[in-house]
Amino acid sequence: MFYSNSWTKCLICLIFIASGNAECPKPQVEGNVVLTNEALLMNDFPEGKEATFQCANGYLKEQGSERITCTSGKWSTLELTCKKKDCGAPREKPHLKYEFSEEGTLFGASARAICDKGYQLTGPSYRQCYATGWSGRPRCDVVTCDKPPEIMNGTITEKPGEEFPEYGGVIHYSCNEGYTLIGNKSIECNEDGEYNSLPPECKDVNDIPLKPTATISITTTSSSTVPPTIRDVNDIPLKPTATISITTSSTVPPTIRDVNDIPLKPTATISITTSSTVPPTIRVSGRNNCVGEHDTKSATENAAVVGIVISTVIVALIVLFILYHSYKRKGSYQMGEDPSRTKELLQFQNN
Structure with missing residues (x-):
């Protein structure tokens, strides 16, 4: 009994020690x-x-x-x-703005730096939101062009105060007395760091080369054969139709913007030629108001016969007239009479 109680107590102590550790x-x-x-x-x-x-x-x-x-x-x-962590919006700087990712301004987000027109980015293009804040320090600097070029026989009348003109800066030129400005009188600094055009030139008017004048000739020919209205044989065309040509010439004055456009020779002439064919109406004799090849041939033959008859009659009359006057001048009506009869006739004529 004693040993049993002792073992129980020892077991409880061991369990307590084990659980406590x-x-x-x-x-x-x-x-x-x-x-x-x-x-x-x-x-x-x-x-x-x-x-x-x-x-x-x-x-x-x-x-x-x-x-x-x-x-x-x-x-x-x-x-x-x-x-x-929220980094917040990056500090604002002149001519600089940002495009943010989906995370916005929270930890891990990114922002792309963008400059205004006429300005170029210096520094990183992207900024990252870290535990310590935004990374990088980009900035936007204005674009500049090279020093304005000088021109011969002319001067720069107006330019920006900087030695190297900034974006948007304009340089004005003028020519010395006796010279004419050729080109643009002003140039401007672009967003890419280049001028928008070449500087102008100053030239003596007498040295300006003559421009060859160009002649533009436009000829439009339209040929149209209109069949005649045939009512009878008188309207049949017997010969090729006639052609009427109408030429119209107009002078267009040039548009003068500067000395390059001054015309030194006669201006160009634009010639427009239009041709049209109008059939004439030729009348001939006919019959029964019928139209045909046979009627036309018959009318022509009849006219020829009438012409021959009239010509023969006229020739016969002329011959008779000449013979009559010739016989009268000689005073004899019969060339075979005897001399005594001729004498009597002459005596009778004298009485």
């Missing part, structure tokens, strides 16, 4: 929290030991306790919650 495993890290340096250096986590956590880099404490406790070989629940 129970340890917890090393705490596990999850999410955006990490163990502190102090907790990382600990190797044993006995009963009642505490472990300390903190927010990861780039995160800030939102709420909850940073500590957990080892109880009966298990850790208590961690109540710490963290959120991303």
Whole structure:
């Protein structure tokens, strides 16, 4: 009986000692929290030991306790919650703006630097939101052009105060007396660092080469054969139709903008020629108001016969007229009469 009670007491003591020395495993890290340096250096986590956590880099404490406790070989629940750090909007600078990623201005976000027109970026093109704030320091500097070029026989009348004109700067030129300005009288510095045009030139008017005048000739010929209206044989065209040509000439004065456009020779002539064919109506004799090849031939033959008859009659009349007068001058009506009869006839004629 004595031995039994003693063994029971010893067993209870051993259980108590064993349970009092129970340890917890090393705490596990999850999410955006990490163990502190102090907790990382600990190797044993006995009963009642505490472990300390903190927010990861780039995160800030939102709420909850940073500590957990080892109880009966298990850790208590961690109540710490963290959120991303907000870098805020980058500091404003002249002629500089940003385009942000989906994260906006929170930790891990990026922003692209953009300069206004006429300005160029100096420094990084992107900025990153880190735990310490935005990285990089970009800036926008104004674009400049080379020193304005001088021109012969002319001067610069107006220019910006800087030695190297900035974007938008305008340089004005003028020519000396007796010279004419050829080209643009002013040039401007562009956003790419170049002038928008070449500087002008100053030349003596007498040295300006003559421009050859060009003659533009436009000829439009339209030929149209309109069939005549045939009412009878008188309207049949017997010969090729006539062609009427109409030529129109107009002088267009040139548009003068500068000395390059001064015409030194007669201006160009534009000639437009239009031709049209109008069939004439030629009338011939016909019959029964019929139209045909046979009627036309018959009318022509009849006209020829009538012409021959009339010509023969006229020739016969002329011959008779000549013979009559010739016979009268000789005083004899019959060339074969005897002399005595001729004498009587002459005597009778004298009486």
